[in-house]
Amino acid sequence: MNIEISKIANLPTEFGKFEVQVFKENEKEHLVITKKPLQKIVNVRIHSECLTGDAISSLKCDCGDQLKASLNYIEKHGGMVLYLRQEGRNIGLLNKINAYNLQDSGLDTIEANHQLGFKADERTYEIVDFILKYYNIKKINLLTNNPDKLKSLHCVEIVDRIPIIIKPNEYNQGYLKVKEEKMGHMLK
Template sequence: MKIEISNIANLPSRFGKYKIKAFKEGFKEHLAIYKEPFGDVTNVRIHSECLTGDAIGSLKCDCRDQLEASLKFIEEHSGMVIYLRQEGRNIGLLNKINAYALQDKGLDTIEANHQLGFKADERTYEIVDFILKHFGITKINLLTNNPLKLMGLKCVEVIARVPIVIEPNEFNEGYLRVKKEQMGHILDEK
């Protein structure tokens, strides 16, 4: 697939001053938000889009908290946040809201996805490999709790996993429990 790449622009934000570059893959446009210098081992967060959490501040997930923690980490230590346009574990916004409605009826996130005909997690990481190669990054410290991300990268060596520990709230405790118990997320390390 052909990937279109934008120019580099400055991105001052409430978390720090970054550079930003977009990568267009078909109809999806992904971002690399970064602060140099990278060094021999680059700190990288792969963050999948979550409109309800990232932009609206939903308390049903920990997405916004993870994104903000990652941006703060990158501001302090340099590195990159790769923002993937894979809403709702890549089932899309419409299906994510339908999954929310099923969760309101008592299903957990995995059961809701299965009820809609999807796997628990439909995300892929080929574009991440492309972006990392584009920047010449070969060794990373991966900011994640998700073991699938550790296994999903093919073009880099993961030197270390940096945990992102977020305090649960009354609305996302069940969601986080499912991530830990059924998806193998490592949530309780500091």
């Protein structure tokens, strides 16, 4: 794996003051947002990019709310958010919007991805193992509802899972139901 790593910079935000560092993997630039001091067991959120949810506050998903909840948690308890450039479960923004179009006609998120020729979730997490090894992190509490993330990390011990429960709204109820019933997400 050929990874380019940036210097560390300070980043004050509405959530608190963090340090940031970028890990460039081919064309993808992943951001690590850290609140120090790091404990022996590090609180970690693996968050995949969602432009519509994170930047525009889309109500069709829970991504932006999960990111905000994670940043608030990390600010209070220390740890890091690994912001992975895997837009639309790693199908890219163009395909994600095409999937949205199919969802507008009645398909759920998984059916829409399949219609476009993709798996339900195309994300991978090798870069997470690389980043955690780089920081010499051996034990984590993982902020997630996604069982695939619990199974995908190989270089660390996951001591605890910290759920991120977001209150549904009228636009994302079906999306959350699919995540729970078809993808096994732990939303309760």
